[in-house]
Amino acid sequence: MHVQRLSILGLGLLGGSIALAVKNRIKDCKIIAYAHRRETLNAARELGAIDEGYDQPQAAVRGAELVILCTPVSMISPLLEQIGPVLEDGAVATDVGSTKRSIVAAGEKACSSRGHFVGSHPMAGSEKRGIRHARADLFEGAVCMTTPTERTDPAALGKVEKFWETLGMRVRRISPEDHDRLLADVSHLPHAVAAALVSMQDPEALGLCGKGFLDMTRIAGGEAGLWRDILLDNRDNVRMGIQKLIQMLGGLNGLLEPDRADELSRWLDAAAQQRQRLSSEVISNREGFTPSP
Amino acid sequence: MHVQRLSILGLGLLGGSIALAVKNRIKDCKIIAYAHRRETLNAARELGAIDEGYDQPQAAVRGAELVILCTPVSMISPLLEQIGPVLEDGAVATDVGSTKRSIVAAGEKACSSRGHFVGSHPMAGSEKRGIRHARADLFEGAVCMTTPTERTDPAALGKVEKFWETLGMRVRRISPEDHDRLLADVSHLPHAVAAALVSMQDPEALGLCGKGFLDMTRIAGGEAGLWRDILLDNRDNVRMGIQKLIQMLGGLNGLLEPDRADELSRWLDAAAQQRQRLSSEVISNREGFTPSP
Numbered sequence: 001m002h003v004q005r006l007s008i009l010g011l012g013l014l015g016g017s018i019a020l021a022v023k024n025r026i027k028d029c030k031i032i033a034y035a036h037r038r039e040t041l042n043a044a045r046e047l048g049a050i051d052e053g054y055d056q057p058q059a060a061v062r063g064a065e066l067v068i069l070c071t072p073v074s075m076i077s078p079l080l081e082q083i084g085p086v087l088e089d090g091a092v093a094t095d096v097g098s099t100k101r102s103i104v105a106a107g108e109k110a111c112s113s114r115g116h117f118v119g120s121h122p123m124a125g126s127e128k129r130g131i132r133h134a135r136a137d138l139f140e141g142a143v144c145m146t147t148p149t150e151r152t153d154p155a156a157l158g159k160v161e162k163f164w165e166t167l168g169m170r171v172r173r174i175s176p177e178d179h180d181r182l183l184a185d186v187s188h189l190p191h192a193v194a195a196a197l198v199s200m201q202d203p204e205a206l207g208l209c210g211k212g213f214l215d216m217t218r219i220a221g222g223e224a225g226l227w228r229d230i231l232l233d234n235r236d237n238v239r240m241g242i243q244k245l246i247q248m249l250g251g252l253n254g255l256l257e258p259d260r261a262d263e264l265s266r267w268l269d270a271a272a273q274q275r276q277r278l279s280s281e282v283i284s285n286r287e288g289f290t291p292s293p
Numbered sequence: 294m295h296v297q298r299l300s301i302l303g304l305g306l307l308g309g310s311i312a313l314a315v316k317n318r319i320k321d322c323k324i325i326a327y328a329h330r331r332e333t334l335n336a337a338r339e340l341g342a343i344d345e346g347y348d349q350p351q352a353a354v355r356g357a358e359l360v361i362l363c364t365p366v367s368m369i370s371p372l373l374e375q376i377g378p379v380l381e382d383g384a385v386a387t388d389v390g391s392t393k394r395s396i397v398a399a400g401e402k403a404c405s406s407r408g409h410f411v412g413s414h415p416m417a418g419s420e421k422r423g424i425r426h427a428r429a430d431l432f433e434g435a436v437c438m439t440t441p442t443e444r445t446d447p448a449a450l451g452k453v454e455k456f457w458e459t460l461g462m463r464v465r466r467i468s469p470e471d472h473d474r475l476l477a478d479v480s481h482l483p484h485a486v487a488a489a490l491v492s493m494q495d496p497e498a499l500g501l502c503g504k505g506f507l508d509m510t511r512i513a514g515g516e517a518g519l520w521r522d523i524l525l526d527n528r529d530n531v532r533m534g535i536q537k538l539i540q541m542l543g544g545l546n547g548l549l550e551p552d553r554a555d556e557l558s559r560w561l562d563a564a565a566q567q568r569q570r571l572s573s574e575v576i577s578n579r580e581g582f583t584p585s586p
Binding site: 190195197200202205209213219222241242252261 | 487488513531542560563572
């Protein structure tokens with residue numbers, strides 16, 4: 001992969017880790033970054049992660065062949081509108097947002113006059129935030145989803161996918177619609193449920209919690225603003241997930257009768273087996289997998 | 294602590310770990326065990342965990358000052374009925390069950406003519422099962438709840454609590470009713486929710502799961518039979534927990550509107566802060582804490 005001038009907009013955990021990974025893996029690639037706060041730009045410079053830093057996004061995309069938007073979800077579409085008109089001719093923009101439908105629509109609208117937009121979602125992260133936690137190996141072995149549409153330029157898609165592969169990721173294509181539907185169930189709803197399980201507890205009950213509860217609710221400790229954006233942007237799918245879960249819990253409620261003990265056992269066993277299969281699949285198929293938070 | 298003859302009924306992860314811990318910490322204590330299967334007794338002998346083994350519970354309590362029932366929850370009450378009439382005069386029986394109301398009632402009824410019963414719940418374990426995973430240090434630093442009632446003999450309670458402390462646990466007293474109510478919310482319901490979150494997924498969605506989902510649903514991989522017993526025995530409280538959670542999810546559903554973004558943010562932030570506080574409390578208050586599964 002050869003990129004000579006890469007622009008990274010947003011220097012949090014993901015933007016910072018991309019910069020460090022590129023410095024390790026792509027020779028002679030100049031990294032120009034935008035961050036809202038001057039301290040973030042200074043920290044990135046100190047880490048040797050970037051070559052130039054700006055507090056204006058338009059300044060940071062000048063001359064760049066590839067632009068990666070790494071801000072929280074709700075800021076990606078507004079940023080796309082700002083940078084679209086000043087992209088280099090033929091430049092390719094992509095992002096790392098956890099939702100894809102609205103971002104891809106905004107990107108295709110904002111970028112198509114001069115360059116191209118391709119949606120991405122690298123499934124890597126941590127509940128730790130900020131460039132101080134950035135790691136050059138954050139993406140190694142992880143899956144990156146790309147979300148092409150019928151409007152996506154094939155060469156731009158190829159360029160973006162090659163970029164993620166150069167960072168050590170395995171690319172998987174999926175439509176923006178399927179992405180948002182599946183991620184709602186397997187990521188966005190679970191986050192909301194973890195928060196609900198914490199919120200519903202009496203302080204007295206929390207005093208008795210064990211490792212099971214701590215593990216199960218760990219993701220609820222994530223940044224509220226990031227998750228607010230994700231849940232709102234994907235709210236139609238999250239709502240369907242809430243309804244499915246409420247139905248499941250209603251079904252379970254019905255099984256809590258001594259004369260339905262066998263059915264309850266089968267229900268729990270099916271879940272246990274599915275969960276155990278999942279662990280072995282993850283171990284066998286995703287060696288080195290750095291999973292999404 | 295001086296126990297000369299200890300009886301352990303059930304040699305799974307907990308029974309086996311108690312035996313190993315006693316061998317490490319209590320000098321000259323003879324351990325007599327009951328297990329249903331001969332292979333389990335042989336494995337325990339090979340590990341040096343027990344001195345005598347029987348496949349009949351009544352044989353295993355003969356001469357014992359202290360009897361600990363370590364079988365799955367649904368087998369504890371029937372076992373108590375079997376051993377009650379053959380306990381030594383003044384012997385103390387306790388258990389390690391994850392529910393307490395029904396077990397304490399059965400124990401007080403079955404044991405009071407000759408000895409005493411005290412309910413216990415050592416909050417230690419793992420999703421691994423069986424004596425092959427037993428560890429002498431399983432209980433070190435963990436909390437053990439004892440559940441005395443107005444019928445509990447104070448000397449018997451003192452003996453049981455001293456025993457758990459000798460194994461490295463910190464004892465906390467709670468009524469059987471409070472125990473079952475609080476554990477429903479913080480342990481039994483979360484298990485059921487983890488199972489529901491796994492069960493509701495399309496296979497396609499599971500293919501995209503990350504570490505967050507795996508951590509959140511890890512407990513769903515636990516043994517179905519054990520959890521069936523717990524959920525059924527504590528079903529009134531678990532049902533109240535299900536209702537509370539459904540209400541929470543309904544409230545969240547209402548917040549998924551762009552014009553309620555601030556409220557959604559506050560809801561998520563309150564959960565995040567509570568979860569973060571929990572981690573630091575666990576770290577500061579429970580050094581060496583080996584939590585319950």
